[in-house]
Amino acid sequence: xxxxxxxxxxxxSPVNFIRARVAEDVANGKNGGRVMTRFPPEPNGxxxxxxxxxxxxxxxxSKEFGGVTNLRLDDTNPAKEEVEYVESIQRDVKxxxxxxxxxxxxxxxxxxxxYDFAEALIxxxxxxxxxxxxxEIRANRGxxxxxxxxxxxxxxxVEENLDLFRRMRxxxxxxxxxxxxxxxxxxxxxxxxxxxxxxxxxxxxxHRTGDAWCIYPMYDFAHCLSDSIEGxxxxxxxxxxxxxxxxxxxxLDQLGVFHPQQIEFARLNLTHTVLSKRKLIQLVxxxxxxxxxxxxxxxxxxxxxxxxTAESLRDFCERIGVARCDNMVEFGLLEHCLxxxxxxxxxxxxxxxxxxxxxxxxxxxxxxxxxxxxxxxETDMGSRTVPFSKVLYIEREDFREEPPKGFHRLxxxxxxxxxxxxxxxxxxxxxxxxxxxxxxxxxYDPESRGGSSPDGRKVKGTLHWVSARHAIDAEVRxxxxxxxxxxxxAAEDFTxxxxxxxxxxxxxxxxxxxxxxEPGWHCQFERLGYFCADEKDSEPGAPVxxxxxxxxxxxxxxxxxxxxxx
RNA sequence: UGGGGUGUAGCCAAGCGGUAAGGCAGCGGGUUUUGGUCCCGUUAUUCGAGGGUUCGAGUCCUUCCACCCCAGCCA
Numbered sequence: 168x169x170x171x172x173x174x175x176x177x178x179x180s181p182v183n184f185i186r187a188r189v190a191e192d193v194a195n196g197k198n199g200g201r202v203m204t205r206f207p208p209e210p211n212g213x214x215x216x217x218x219x220x221x222x223x224x225x226x227x228x229s230k231e232f233g234g235v236t237n238l239r240l241d242d243t244n245p246a247k248e249e250v251e252y253v254e255s256i257q258r259d260v261k262x263x264x265x266x267x268x269x270x271x272x273x274x275x276x277x278x279x280x281x282y283d284f285a286e287a288l289i290x291x292x293x294x295x296x297x298x299x300x301x302x303e304i305r306a307n308r309g310x311x312x313x314x315x316x317x318x319x320x321x322x323x324x325v326e327e328n329l330d331l332f333r334r335m336r337x338x339x340x341x342x343x344x345x346x347x348x349x350x351x352x353x354x355x356x357x358x359x360x361x362x363x364x365x366x367x368x369x370x371x372x373x374h375r376t377g378d379a380w381c382i383y384p385m386y387d388f389a390h391c392l393s394d395s396i397e398g399x400x401x402x403x404x405x406x407x408x409x410x411x412x413x414x415x416x417x418x419l420d421q422l423g424v425f426h427p428q429q430i431e432f433a434r435l436n437l438t439h440t441v442l443s444k445r446k447l448i449q450l451v452x453x454x455x456x457x458x459x460x461x462x463x464x465x466x467x468x469x470x471x472x473x474x475x476t477a478e479s480l481r482d483f484c485e486r487i488g489v490a491r492c493d494n495m496v497e498f499g500l501l502e503h504c505l506x507x508x509x510x511x512x513x514x515x516x517x518x519x520x521x522x523x524x525x526x527x528x529x530x531x532x533x534x535x536x537x538x539x540x541x542x543x544x545e546t547d548m549g550s551r552t553v554p555f556s557k558v559l560y561i562e563r564e565d566f567r568e569e570p571p572k573g574f575h576r577l578x579x580x581x582x583x584x585x586x587x588x589x590x591x592x593x594x595x596x597x598x599x600x601x602x603x604x605x606x607x608x609x610x611y612d613p614e615s616r617g618g619s620s621p622d623g624r625k626v627k628g629t630l631h632w633v634s635a636r637h638a639i640d641a642e643v644r645x646x647x648x649x650x651x652x653x654x655x656x657a658a659e660d661f662t663x664x665x666x667x668x669x670x671x672x673x674x675x676x677x678x679x680x681x682x683x684x685e686p687g688w689h690c691q692f693e694r695l696g697y698f699c700a701d702e703k704d705s706e707p708g709a710p711v712x713x714x715x716x717x718x719x720x721x722x723x724x725x726x727x728x729x730x731x732x733x
Numbered sequence: 734u735g736g737g738g739u740g741u742a743g744c745c746a747a748g749c750g751g752u753a754a755g756g757c758a759g760c761g762g763g764u765u766u767u768g769g770u771c772c773c774g775u776u777a778u779u780c781g782a783g784g785g786u787u788c789g790a791g792u793c794c795u796u797c798c799a800c801c802c803c804a805g806c807c808a
Contacts, residue, residue: 182747183746183747207808208808209807209808211807211808241808243807243808244807244808246807247807247808300806301805301806304806305804305805305806308804309804310735310804311735311736311803311804312735312736313735313804314735315804342806343806345806346806355736356735356736356737357735357736357737357803358735358736358803358804359736359737359803359804360736361804364805364806366806367805367806368806369806383806385805385806385807385808386807386808387808390808406738406739406801406802407801407802407803407808408802408808409737409738409802409803410736410737410738410802410803411803412737413737431738433739433801438744444808486745486746486755486756486757487745487746487756488745488746488747488756489746490739490745490746491738491739492738492739492740492746492801493738493739493740493800493801493802494744494745494746495744495745496744496745496757497743497744497745497757497758499744499757499758500744500745500756500757500758503756503757503758504757506769506770507770510769510770511770515767544766544767544769544770545770545771573768575768576768584766586766586767587766588766617766618766619766626766627768628768629766629767629768630767631767691767691769693767693769694767694768694769695767696769718767718768718769718770719768719769719770720768720769721768721769722768723768724768725768
């Protein structure tokens, strides 16, 4: 679908503490009024809805203040990173509607500079090579309440440290033999400052630098310096990095380089889903979903395939705001944003998911009415031809032999409207041996052609329908929440909360105009919900549809209340 | 008293000493050839709790409570 460019989805962006802070910096002429942010994912998984919040924040901020945002892949741990992920990240950020122009960077681009900075730190006596094992380092770090103890290697000479570090880099030592540590304070109440490791030996091939390096910098060393090298003014990250800010500042101050400002915000949590890479990767690797782009996944690739629009996601990110308190946003808000967007933009069509045969007794055997229906009831999107004939399908749920009170769809003796076509009245119910309704015999009022009658009589119900003879069969996938529990992430085993009904596949009857739609095409199946043609599994002339979201269902809610009480 | 943070409605979230925005959800009503959309109305005498300062406190001070993050050679 056509898409408004990012940043124009909301006329007046809500203020938040980060915008306010950046505005203040600009007003004070800090950094010469320049604003540069960055979006720095590690390529160890696919981007998800939580990343969307960060992407919108970072790119939105730079756009608002006339700056730019870099895309930077934080690839300092080759053991976990893959090119498939860097490609998906680029695809997803672009799809969301943001552009990094030619500023596609990698932390690995800076490996030499980072190495030089590490040597500089050693020269200053602020870093040392530690020969302790990982276990010893852990044991000597102390606890949250007790200080750590200094490494026996802490006071090596600059020369020895330099020599050892160079030999680490030269590959003389096996993994884990030594690390480079910042010399700060083993008694600091902030554990992050207890001589953090800044380089470790990993004889692992890197997806970009190959075998050029066998030592790799740690996040706390690489990230702040990468920001500094790029000239980032505001380094925005999530709350769990708050404790690391003093280290971020320490490294930059020791080296005397350009000093970006780190600002933390609360990550997004969404009900009925998980947004942690560890859990998402588990869903994929253990086969709970068909992959990173399974339409039930909260990944950007997943929701895109499901039919979510980039614009609705951006709107969602505007509405949830940016603050510093832990939050759990209701999934319903996301769906609201989606429906609002799709209601305005999605063409309408008719599809019957659970067909019930209807024979119009007084309609001529071989007659066909060729109706012309608009693609959208309010907006001019052109029209399509829809055939009507003697044998039709309606939704099985739209008929009740014994209607509950308030039911104004089809039941024996009742008259309803077939959307845009004719009024019909149910005359007879035909059942099989098992007592199941298999067919309805109805009559139609020829005078009601188009869906209204000259005498002005009203019918309460309007049903969608398809002509049996003309309908095309198609696979339709009905998706529901992946998790039944509102907060699966808090469960002992989140996989135990997986909704067994998160996917229902049906063979549906579609109006013929849907036969040749393009993969990715969005529409509303009238009265049912928003759907889109699956990008992967649709074939020419044989679309497969994914249900993106249902329509709001007021009647369903009323009926539920009638039955269950409350 | 390890350190760092956060508490405003069911869920987000404004509020920056002058008398509680907005959105979602909910509830009530209207329109409607989608029980959709749209429209109108309604929803916190009170801001985690107590005490204090002030003419005036969600905003300042203070005590307490709750929750989150930190002891990777992950990010």
